[in-house]
Amino acid sequence: MSFSNAVAIVGVGETDYSRASGRTELALSLQAIRAALDDAGIEPRDVDGLMKWWVDTSTEAEVAANLGIPDLAWWGEVNQAGNVGAPLVAHAAAAIHAGLANVVVIYRGVNGRSGRRYGRGDVTGQGGRGAGAFTEPHGLLTPQHGLAMVARRRMHDTGIASRHFGMQAVAQRRHANRNPRATFYGRTLSLEEHQASRLIVDPFHLFDCCLETDGGGALVLASADRARELGKPLVLIRAAAQSGPGVGSPAVRGAKRLFDMAGIGRGDVDVIQIYDHFGPFVLFALEDYGFVDDAAPLVEEGGTDFDSGRLPVNTSGGHLSEAYLQGINHLIEATRQVRGESTAQVRDVRFSFCDTGIGTGSVILERGES
């Protein structure tokens, strides 16, 4: 029996987003967790589960000690890359449903600009070791290099061109311009500016690349029964799926598991968040998850704008224009859309979809009856 609609997201919270937080990554996480618990109306002493990104520098022991958790019953992390947000939700929901924990906090705190910068090959590279022996001597040194290689081939195989990447970047910037938390709040972007922006790794222009951000975010999960007692708009986890290595696109395989568990169709989804370390992958994901056969005409018609009535995508601004927090900000926004609390609110949201990394994890949230 699945955990579908048996577990809820009961709290969300984040810190300010900046280029130089002046705080430790642990402090950012703790601040975000306090905000999420306040949002939920749950005391730290009631938390008995912790989950984090495997790349997070904190330990569950120091987080538990700082929060004064009296009895940590369950903890864990999911590994791979930055793309583990939805998988963490799946693990936490399964744990709650199985009775291993009652209240689980999922968090991520990172000094991604003032500290370790993921866009730097001397930070993320392997120094020619491991699989890097075959790629780094030839100049593939960062995550963006491998992804640009995939994107270039996909452009060749489909009708998607750089201007389409730009159209999605512009849509997300419009969303960020409505979101006071966003790094690019107050700074507009035109398609011409996108196309004229410098190439970082061709085919990626500057505005195809995510921000580098200092900040933290957190989610609080509990059973649907507990959620109903809290008196907030009810955000149920209708479905969650992971999708790892295998044959073909992880999104194609993961989408089948996700929508099978949800028992709904793509057309039932009201609003979409997609992990955008690089904006082009938003368009690829829309196709791979089966929302559209061809993403190019969708963005040409402005179909990903929050008020388009079509397929609103990345309504907080996403990694391109809100903050790069490895998808926890996407999960927070997906939750806010169900609650009716987004700064680019889509009307009458029942089903809210969130991918947290090129198909490797996804969730569908549903507005429940309180």
Next chain:
Amino acid sequence: MSGWRFERPPNLPLPQPTEEAQPFFDALKERRLVVQCCSNCGALQHPPRAMCGSCQAMTFHWEEMSGKGCVYSYVVTHQAVHPALAGHTPLATVEVELAEGPHITSNLVDVLPEAVKIGMAVEVVFERVVAGVVLALFRHSGAADSAISN
């Protein structure tokens, strides 16, 4: 573009191969491009692994490739996202699909970064980069550019 020749940024990392990968780099020193081949089912796999992903056998030999292939994809680095790239951009890196099937990462020695195209027919050249290290690079061959990528 006549006369232009690729100059590898000298401070890019050098291969630090695992034990499984070492024979690939040893063969390059003998001017041979080889790929790991399963001794049970004949499947080629690159980069090499401990187990055959097709039949799960764990015994392998090294099959010499023709060195011919075509450009499957490419990127051009414009921003020096690694100190070794400073002063060495734009730099094109290509993913070559070998005629035998495997894909390998490399650079083109005789094609300007802005002229690289998917489908270009290429053939291997061996370049000694420092003492004891030879890399497999590629040049645009006389063969017709491939239709496999269209």
